[in-house]
Amino acid sequence: MTDTQKFFSNDGALSTVISGYQARSAQLEMASGIADAINKKQHLIAEAGTGTGKTFAYLVPAILSGKKTIISTGTKNLQDQLFNKDLPVIRKAMKTPFIAALLKGRSNYLCTYRLQNALTSTLGFSKEDAVALAKIKLWGKTTKSGDTSEMSGVTEGDPVWYHATSTLDNCLGQECPDYTDCFLVKARKQAQEADVLVVNHHLLCADWSLRDSGFGELLPNAEVVVIDEAHQLADTASNFLGVTVGAKQLNDLAQDTLMEYYKDATDIPALRTACEDMEHEIKDLRLAFGIELKRGEWQDIENNPKISGGLNAVKEQMHRLVDQLKLASVKTKALESCYKRAEEMLQKINLILDDKSGKWIRWYETHRKTFTLSLTPLDIAYEFHGFMQQHQAAWIFTSATLSIANKFNYFANNLGLNNTPSKSWGSPFDYPNQSLFYHPKGLPQPNDPNFIPMIVDFALPVLQASKGRAFFLFTSHRALNEAAELLEKKIKYPLLIQGSRPKALLLEQFKEAGNAVLLGTSSFWEGVDVRGEALSCVIIDKLPFASPGDPVLKARLEAMTQQGKNPFFEYQLPTAVIALRQGIGRLIRDVTDRGVLMICDPRLLKKSYGQLFLDSVPPMKRTRDIVDVQAFFKQENDS
Secondary structure: OOHHHHHHOOOOHHHHOOOOOOOOHHHHHHHHHHHHHHHOOOOEEEEEOOOOOHHHHHHHHHHHOOOOEEEEEOOHHHHHHHHHHHHHHHHHHOOOOOOEEEOOOHHHEEOHHHHHHHHOOOOOOOHHHHHHHHHHHHHHOOOOOOEHHHOOOOOOOOHHHHHHEOOOOOOOHHHOOOHHHOHHHHHHHHHHHOOEEEEEHHHHHHHHOOOOOOOOOOHHHOOEEEEOOHHHHHHHHHHHHOEEEEHHHHHHHHHHHHHHHHHHOOOOHHHHHHHHHHHHHHHHHHHHOOOOOOEEEHHHHHOOHHHHHHHHHHHHHHHHHHHHHHHHOOOOHHHHHHHHHHHHHHHHHHHHHHOOOOOEEEEEEEOOOOEEEEEEEOOOHHHHHHHHHHOOOEEEEEEOOOOEOOEOHHHHHHOOOOOOOEEEEOOOOOHHHHEEEEOOOOOOOOOOOOHHHHHHHHHHHHHHHHOOOEEEEOOOHHHHHHHHHHHHHHOOOOEEEOOOOOHHHHHHHHHHHOOOEEEEOHHHOOOOOOOOOOOOEEEEOOOOOOOOOOHHHHHHHHHHHHOOOOHHHHHHHHHHHHHHHHHHOOOOOOOOOOEEEEEOOOHHHHOOOHHHHHHOOOOOEEEOOHHHHHHHHHHHHHO
């Protein structure tokens, strides 16, 4: 037996720290496969069904190999769980000592210099912001890590954090007077010394795109790179390899410059005017986009003289601000930093406005008070393949959803992983006995104007049979809001609606209620783990095809058509299958879980491509009769 096999055996090291531990053959096989890939310095695509125990299956062989390992997860929450829950269990069981570190993006660490700057600023803050900054200051005196997620007194999304954290744009680096005590510098130092480093995809891609100097030296030392939740990587990478300039970035630059102006440059009044004029131009440009919140194609800008005129006015004002900052930059390091930021932003604006290469998608997005202008690469496979070649590590890609009808082509092609060995380990759950797949007869077509009221009527007897305890998942916010209005009048169970409270609080409320119905969109389709009876039913409104009106998707599909490809079968369909598999994955999370899956889209059986979705669903018993659903839940009550 290898060390990995011994570790996972019934009387192995894991059994000494997990009560009632039983070896799982799929977990052991997966761990052995990963150990083999690491030893041979090979890459591996490793799909592991829900309940396989994939986290331990990749952590154990990586640690036992003694090689420097980077683990990248899909979200910061998963990062925290891996570092604070999973690694301590392995550390307890393992005789091999190892050093682990957690590293997040710079905006997750307190910046004492910027906090002090804000507290002494003459610009002034609202009463709420002043109270929040005082709380952060108090916490800053006691924290050892400076990780903002530790701070419970000020919520994670509060805009006030901007004044107490740094960005790549406004960080002074080694010129900062607080550099020796910098929490981010300390975290990076620990990261470099660690045997196992836990990051997230955003940070990994920031390193790849070489935007974030100072992190670039971490990856070359890695001998093993594990990408967990690997199905999310291509999207994250696309965003990072692109170029984005937004109203918030520009306003932040103007605000930071004004702060430094009042401290050290009041003898250059034109600098203040340039900042204030910049803020006015940004406001005018946002108004020119209109009140509708949307993601739009670049043609909208080119065809609208008001918007294109406003954009040119911002560009001209940016030139003026750069000129004034150039004069002021000799005064202090902070003003010099503002000057460099302004120059870089102007370069980005020019890059976006002047692109004619055909390699990028140009688009914009409007938010309530701001907007963003973006360039996104059409294809990242070539770039990513090159990135992997630079770092001669064993790359392991894992997730519960990487294949479509047992084939990995879609995932592999997206990241340039052709000829990479792939293996799938099925879930240990007994789906035929633990679950039931209900697809009623007579469902309306998704384009029917009464689709939502009709599927709510189909869902009501299911919710009565399950006594609440359900996730009702939607492909759009509009559909969710329409269903919420109807359900409020029709069910007696607690109704929890995404957006009404932070996601973590909604989930807590859902678990505590024990009979709630939670309505959610994309963020509840994956990365959510509710075990036990509280979640006994998942209802999905329709097959999760991405909106064809999305400018990035539209451009990508057009480019594929021009290349002679079939964009529907090669891109839209596989993406939807992966998303559906993620949504279904919410239902059965443990060996004792039972539940009903209901999909309300008749295309499953009416369209030829529906078979691909059906082939990718776990092996559940299937029914089209509500009586079977009622019997399934009655059986639960009788047992």
